Amino acid sequence: MSQPSRYAVFGHPIGHTQSPRIHQLFAAQFDIALTYEAIDAAPEAFAEAVQRFFVAGNGHGANVTLPHKGAAFALADERSEAAMRAGSANVLTRLADGRLAAHNTDGAGLVRDLTERHGADLRDRDMLLLGAGGAARGVAWSLLDAGVASLTIVNRTAATADALADAIGEPARVRTRYWQDLADIGSFDLIINATSAGVLHQSLGLPFSLVGTRAVCYDLAYGAAAVPFLAWAQAADAHRSFDGLGMLVETAADAFELWHGQRPDTEPVYQVLRQPTV
Template identity: 75%
Template sequence: MTHPRQYAVFGHPIAHSLSPQIHQAFAQQFGIALDYRTIDAAPAAFADAVKHFFEHEDGRGANVTLPHKAAAFALADERTKAATNAGSANVLTRLPDGRIAAHNTDGAGMVRDITERHSIDLRGHDALMLGAGGAARGVAWSLMDAGIASLTIVNRSPDAADALADAIGEPHRVHTRYWEDLDNIGSYDLIINATSAGTLGQSLTLPFSLAAPRALCYDLGYGKSAIGFLAWAHAAGVRYAHDGLGMLVEQAADAFELWHGKRPETEPVYRMLRATKA
């Protein structure tokens, strides 16, 4: 009997992670016996934990969540373009020669969730990105590639917003504004919440004037962390308001395909999670 290859998700904390449930559901579609577990690694221990997993535990692939995505990118031997743009990785893969490759599937997962699951065409949208940290960097380039007309980045620290705009390098499409100006910067038909406010249990005080009548509001988080932003979106009267649960499933499907060479069906897994987590 061959020992199943090892897969894991690294985070701190990590007990709440849905990744084991998602990957087991994907594996069942193909009759794959999957050994996938959570590994709680404090930041100081992360690099050694990853090295041990890949070198001594027959680890073949790992998902990476907060707060380790930048560290995962830094320790990799090879990096995809999406990971390089984001400066972070949510997937690590052991290559045949033993080196570690870093991927970032967050942006592709978000766009697929919006355009395919929710059937919303992003082309021509004027987008507002709230936040300019790792989550924002993980999805910004994918939004641009999806054909949005403009991206305005607002962050409490303007330097981070400016750095992200400079990195994208399309000054005619990407702009930054100050958080204090939210009351008078106009309205947008796509608003992405990439802040950590919901995760930290903080409330976002946003003017309703930001939301155009037919706007899509999208929180990169899901569950409790997205409640506040989605409540604001509904109160603002937007047409669509979605959390990032579908994005979570889609980015996991990309990781699964990288590791197993098979593309899982995401909709039944999304519906299962929505039924238990909504």
């Protein structure tokens, strides 16, 4: 009897992850046997951990979360168009010849969650993107493709924001501002938190003036990590605010389809994860 296919998610920290549960729920829809584990790897140990999983451990596919998305992209032998645009990857797949392929499903998953699940219209929105790392790079192009009118990128390290804007290459739509100027840059009707502040228990110190009258606020993190940003959005009278759980489910579905050739139904899995734990 053959062993179940082996999958994993790499991150640091990783204890909060829902990915193993999501992939087991997806697998149950198709009666697929698999193992899926969470692997905590510090940045300096990531490359070795990936090699051990795929080569010695005979792994087939892995999701990648912060802070490893850039490193995952660099490790791959071939890269999808979305990964190339972002310069980061959230999915690694072992090909038949043993090489690693990198993909980035973050942007597509975020747009589906916002537009299809939550009914948000992204067209003609003035958008503020907080952060310019792997998570931000993974979603910026997809949001612009979805019709966002303007994109302002703010990052604590200004050079990183400038590099992302330069990579996008649309100066008429995309600009950067300094973090210390947040109180003076006006208001926005779409605010995406792509920083790791919530996961690292750090304060963003955002002014309420950023929130426009019809603003949608979205944290790419989920669970406890998203609570501070969502509390800020509510206190600032944002029109709607969401965490990234739906995005997580959607990006997981993309990875699952890539690995298994079958598209899972995401809504029942999302609803299960939304149920309070006892």
